[in-house]
Amino acid sequence: MRTFWIGAVAVLVAGGAWWLSDRPDSQPLAENGQALAVVTIPATLSTEARAGQQAFVENCASCHGTNAEGKAGLAPPLIHKIYEPGHHSDMAFVMAARSGVRAHHWTFGNMAPVPDVTDAELGSEQELLEIVR
Structure with missing residues (x-):
């Protein structure tokens, strides 16, 4: 029975360590203002x-970076696995721009x-994010 509990605790500790190491806010950050990801836009x-792209530059790039790479100390990269459709729908981006969003990953x-972002611009930004994701 004691072996079972030691094994259970070991599994919990290992799982907790994995979970903490995979969280975006546990990753080392660059100096303030530096890009947090490398993003290549198609030619x-x-x-x-x-x-x-134009709407993004006008409305989002000052915080999230020109290519959605994020900026240390300011805003997260939007090109990250937590923003893939399996975790956040495209509508989450639209709702964030329209209503703001409470911090929950970063x-x-x-x-x-x-x-100042319009619904038409939000639709265009979604097109761009689909291409670079």
Whole structure:
């Protein structure tokens, strides 16, 4: 019986260590303002993706970086496994821009709504994010 409990505790400790090491907020951060990811934009973009790129630069890049790479001390990279469709739907991006979002994956703090972004621009930004994800 004692062996069972030792094994159970070992499994819990190992699982907890894995969970903590895989959390975005446990990853080492670069100096404030530095990019947190490397993102390569395709050489050719559709008309919709170019419109999304422009909308992103105008509304999001000041915090999330020109190519959604994030900025240390300011905002997370949007090109990260937690933003893949299996974890966050595309509508989560739209709702974040419209209504803001409470911090729940990262330690950057809450995101405020983006007041000047239009629904048409949000649709275009989704096109761009689909291409680079």
